[in-house]
Amino acid sequence: MSSRPPANDVVEVTVLGPGRGECCVLHTGRGEWLVVDSCVMKDGSPAALAYLRTIGVPASAVRWIVATHWHDDHVRGLADLVEQCSNATVYQSAALCRDEFMRLAAIGNDAMIEGSSGVKEMWTAWTHLADSGRSVPHLVRADQRIYLRDDQRDPSCEIWSLSPSNSSMVEACLKFRSLIPKEREPKRAVPRPKRNPASVVAWVRTGQAIVLLGADLERSSDRERGWQAIVNSAGRPTDKAQLVKIPHHGSENAHDPQMWTELLVSDPYAAVTPFSCGSVRLPKKSDRSRIAELSFGAWLTRDTMLTRTIRRSRTVDKTFREVVRRSELLSVDPGRVTFRCHADNPEEWEVDAPDPAVRLT
Amino acid sequence: MSHSSAAVTPRPKDTAVLEERITPVVKIPSMARKWPAGETYETQLGNACRSETPMPNTLPVVPPKKLPERSRIQPSFVALQKWEGRVLEVGDSTFSAVVEDSVRRGVEEEVEFDLEEIGPDDRNLLKPGAIFYWTIGYRTEPSGERSRSSVLVLRRLPAWNEEGLQRARRLAEELRKRFDW
Structure with missing residues (x-):
C-alpha cells in the first residue's frame, strides 16, 4: 500500500516511532502534507522525510510542520526537517515564545554543553528560520483554526489546535523558569521535565475523515488544564475523530476517559509510539490492554517488550554488561503504522503495519 | 595519556x-x-x-x-571504547543516562548504572543533565598485571556566571525581536 503516494482524495496518517520519539505524517488531500513533531532515522536524518521519499513525495510537498512541544523525543531532527521543507510554515505552542523558554533555549545552546537536546533543536530551527528570511513560527493555542481549505474543490480540509489552554501555558512558564540555571550553578544540559502541560493537540479533518493527534497531553483534574480543558471547551470543533494518535505514548496519566467519549467515535483506530527513559517504559502492559479494549484496532509502531542491543567487541561487551544494569539501543530506524482511507469514507481504513510494528491485543 | x-x-x-x-x-x-x-x-x-x-x-x-x-x-590505561553521556534521572541506587559512542557518532544507547560507579567526590555533580565521559579499556599495573576497567568521569563544566546568563538573555531577546513575538 505505502510504496506510492496516496491519491488526491485519499487521507493518509503515518505514525513513526523509534525506541524513543515520534512523528506523524498526514496527507490532507490534494498532495498537501502535514508533519507533526519529528524523530530521526538511525543515521540521524528526519524520519518524516525518509518516509515520504519512500513513497515518492518530495519535501516541498510539506505545507505545515507542527512542533507540539520541545521535549527531545518530539523534536529530534526538527531543525533539519524545517530546513529541508522550505515550503512549510512552522507552528508551535504559544508557550514557547515566552521569555522564560527562549532564555532556556539560549542557555541550552551554550557551546560547552555537548549533545543534542530539545531546546537546542528548537533554537537551531528558529535561527534557521530567522536567518533564511522564512516566515516566523506561528504560535498556536487552544481552539485555534490553523488552516481552512474550503474552495468548492474536494476534499476540503481544516486543521485545528485544541491546546494548550491559558492555564496550561501559565503552568508551563513556571516550569521553564524553574529550569533556568542560577549564577554559580554548574553548566549542564537542560533536563527534560516529566510533565508536558503546553503540548499542542491537533485536530485534522479532510473531507469526512477526522484525525486526533494527542501529542503528549496529560490528564488533569483541573477543568482548565490537560484533556479536561479540551473536553470542556466551547470553542473547539465538535465532530468526533475516527482515528487517534494516543497521547503520551499510552501512559496512564494521559488517559482521560472523556477524551474517548467526547472527542472520538466509539471503537476508533489508534496508533501508539513507544518511549523509554530510566525506569519508565511506555506503553506498559496495562496501557496496551486498555488501549486495545477501547479501540477497533490499535497498533504500536515498535514493540518495547523487545530489547535491542548493539554489537561490540567481546572484551568491551563483557565489561559493559558488568557495569550496566540495563541498556537499550536508541539509534534504530523507526517503526511505522500507516492508515489510509478515502476522504468520504472514514469508516474503512486500510492499515499497513510492517515489522517491527505490532497490533495491540 | x-x-x-x-x-x-x-x-x-x-x-x-x-x-x-x-x-x-x-x-x-x-x-x-x-x-x-x-x-x-x-x-x-x-x-x-x-x-x-x-x-x-x-x-x-x-x-x-x-x-x-x-x-x-x-599504571597505564588503554581505552577500547569511549562514550559521552548525559544523565537523565538519578534514583536511590541507580541513575540512567543516554550515552553516545564517541567514534560512531549518532549511535545512542540508554543505560542504567549503579550509583557506585560515581566516586564520592563526584556525587554532588550527579544531576539530570550532567555530562560525563565513560571509557572501557585495559589497565596495566607497573607489575605488568592487566585488568579490564570501566572509568566514568563527570565533566566539571564551569558554573554559570552573570555574564553568561546575561548573554543568553540578550540572545533570546534579539531573537524575540526578529520574530516580533
Whole structure:
C-alpha cells in the first residue's frame, strides 16, 4: 500500500516511532502534507522525510510542520526537517515564545554543553528560520483554526489546535523558569521535565475523515488544564475523530476517559509510539490492554517488550554488561503504522503495519 | 595519556641502562673541568649513580636523560571504547543516562548504572543533565598485571556566571525581536 503516494482524495496518517520519539505524517488531500513533531532515522536524518521519499513525495510537498512541544523525543531532527521543507510554515505552542523558554533555549545552546537536546533543536530551527528570511513560527493555542481549505474543490480540509489552554501555558512558564540555571550553578544540559502541560493537540479533518493527534497531553483534574480543558471547551470543533494518535505514548496519566467519549467515535483506530527513559517504559502492559479494549484496532509502531542491543567487541561487551544494569539501543530506524482511507469514507481504513510494528491485543 | 619524566627514581636495573648511556665521555674543551683524583661526585641521578671510582680528568657530558617508559613505572590505561553521556534521572541506587559512542557518532544507547560507579567526590555533580565521559579499556599495573576497567568521569563544566546568563538573555531577546513575538 505505502510504496506510492496516496491519491488526491485519499487521507493518509503515518505514525513513526523509534525506541524513543515520534512523528506523524498526514496527507490532507490534494498532495498537501502535514508533519507533526519529528524523530530521526538511525543515521540521524528526519524520519518524516525518509518516509515520504519512500513513497515518492518530495519535501516541498510539506505545507505545515507542527512542533507540539520541545521535549527531545518530539523534536529530534526538527531543525533539519524545517530546513529541508522550505515550503512549510512552522507552528508551535504559544508557550514557547515566552521569555522564560527562549532564555532556556539560549542557555541550552551554550557551546560547552555537548549533545543534542530539545531546546537546542528548537533554537537551531528558529535561527534557521530567522536567518533564511522564512516566515516566523506561528504560535498556536487552544481552539485555534490553523488552516481552512474550503474552495468548492474536494476534499476540503481544516486543521485545528485544541491546546494548550491559558492555564496550561501559565503552568508551563513556571516550569521553564524553574529550569533556568542560577549564577554559580554548574553548566549542564537542560533536563527534560516529566510533565508536558503546553503540548499542542491537533485536530485534522479532510473531507469526512477526522484525525486526533494527542501529542503528549496529560490528564488533569483541573477543568482548565490537560484533556479536561479540551473536553470542556466551547470553542473547539465538535465532530468526533475516527482515528487517534494516543497521547503520551499510552501512559496512564494521559488517559482521560472523556477524551474517548467526547472527542472520538466509539471503537476508533489508534496508533501508539513507544518511549523509554530510566525506569519508565511506555506503553506498559496495562496501557496496551486498555488501549486495545477501547479501540477497533490499535497498533504500536515498535514493540518495547523487545530489547535491542548493539554489537561490540567481546572484551568491551563483557565489561559493559558488568557495569550496566540495563541498556537499550536508541539509534534504530523507526517503526511505522500507516492508515489510509478515502476522504468520504472514514469508516474503512486500510492499515499497513510492517515489522517491527505490532497490533495491540 | 601524558607521560611525565619528572621526579622519577630509577630502579637499579634502570640505572644500569642510564650508566651505559653516560659513556662514552665526550670531550668539549670549553666545558672541560679538572677534578681532583679520587673525589666522589654525584650526578643528577643521585645516590643511585654515585661513583667511588677516581674522577676522570674531564667531566663527562651527560646526554639528555631518557627515562624508562612510564608504563613500567605507573599504571597505564588503554581505552577500547569511549562514550559521552548525559544523565537523565538519578534514583536511590541507580541513575540512567543516554550515552553516545564517541567514534560512531549518532549511535545512542540508554543505560542504567549503579550509583557506585560515581566516586564520592563526584556525587554532588550527579544531576539530570550532567555530562560525563565513560571509557572501557585495559589497565596495566607497573607489575605488568592487566585488568579490564570501566572509568566514568563527570565533566566539571564551569558554573554559570552573570555574564553568561546575561548573554543568553540578550540572545533570546534579539531573537524575540526578529520574530516580533
